[in-house]
Amino acid sequence: MITFPNAKINLGLHVTEKRPDSYHNIETVFYPIPLQDALEVSLSQQTESPYSFYQRGAAIEESPDENSVVKAWQLIKEDYPHIPAVHIHLFKHIPCGAGLGGGSSDAAFMIKMLNERFSLNISTEKMEEYAARIGADCAFFIQNQPALATGVGNIFEPIAVSLKDYFLVLVKPEDTVSTREAYTAITPHKPEIPLKEAIGQPVEAWKELLTNDFEQLVFPRHPHILAIKDKLYDMGAIYASMSGSGSSVYGLFKEQIPFVDEKFVGCFCRQRELLI
Numbered sequence: 335m336i337t338f339p340n341a342k343i344n345l346g347l348h349v350t351e352k353r354p355d356s357y358h359n360i361e362t363v364f365y366p367i368p369l370q371d372a373l374e375v376s377l378s379q380q381t382e383s384p385y386s387f388y389q390r391g392a393a394i395e396e397s398p399d400e401n402s403v404v405k406a407w408q409l410i411k412e413d414y415p416h417i418p419a420v421h422i423h424l425f426k427h428i429p430c431g432a433g434l435g436g437g438s439s440d441a442a443f444m445i446k447m448l449n450e451r452f453s454l455n456i457s458t459e460k461m462e463e464y465a466a467r468i469g470a471d472c473a474f475f476i477q478n479q480p481a482l483a484t485g486v487g488n489i490f491e492p493i494a495v496s497l498k499d500y501f502l503v504l505v506k507p508e509d510t511v512s513t514r515e516a517y518t519a520i521t522p523h524k525p526e527i528p529l530k531e532a533i534g535q536p537v538e539a540w541k542e543l544l545t546n547d548f549e550q551l552v553f554p555r556h557p558h559i560l561a562i563k564d565k566l567y568d569m570g571a572i573y574a575s576m577s578g579s580g581s582s583v584y585g586l587f588k589e590q591i592p593f594v595d596e597k598f599v600g601c602f603c604r605q606r607e608l609l610i
Contacts, residue, residue, distance in 0.1 A: 338370040339439035341428045343577045347546040348525045361529045364474045378419040391426035402441035429506040433578025441468045442475030497608040500586045506602035509556045511580035540573040548579045
């Protein structure tokens with residue numbers, strides 16, 4: 335059985351306060367995009383191990399035991415020990431460390447696929463509970479629809495946002511941004527315009543209204559990332575932003591842009607038509 339975990343972008347991102355547990359409360363809109371990994375699970379004849387894991391495509395620094403897909407398997411296996419041994423094959427296409435939620439998506443899609451493949455009859459709410467144990471934003475990918483996320487990125491409210499009339503240009507430079515360091519260095523604050531109000535305005539107004547707090551921290555340290563955002567606007571983007579804490583940057587365009595890859599030599603760059 336095979337499935338295709340997709341990435342997400344952040345439409346606005348505010349870090350509103352630091353919590354007593356040292357985490358941060360945020361508000362952001364998670365929006366699914368058609369950039370996908372490939373995840374396959376097949377039955378194994380091996381008896382010495384409950385699973386085997388193989389990963390191809392983009393490099394991942396973590397060990398197999400630390401991979402979010404394996405963590406998802408272990409959570410489900412713990413509560414459903416009758417599940418037989420499996421081979422897990424993951425092809426990574428979504429860049430890592432990009433603010434695109436690739437690892438979280440892989441885990442959520444693994445939970446959904448195991449539920450379907452082995453007829454576990456796990457409710458959506460329970461699947462979200464499993465996913466939340468792996469990562470704050472992981473549960474978003476269970477329903478995988480545009481959502482306003484608050485709390486630590488784990489409280490979701492459906493939101494009526496559609497970008498189906500736009501093309502997305504997504505750029506991932508070689509620069510890397512540590513999410514942990516970004517949150518440590520940022521100063522939380524309440525936005526002047528609540529995100530829910532800003533996101534309700536026309537996309538053409540987002541440039542002045544919709545902000546990502548991490549840009550103020552990241553751009554001075556990584557001017558190349560700022561240069562990418564500026565270039566997207568020079569190319570005619572209606573709106574451009576860094577996703578998450580970086581380092582990927584995206585632009586929304588009304589029309590398809592020709593020869594986009596040539597403008598970002600040395601970067602992972604893809605153009606997609608948004609369908610939701």
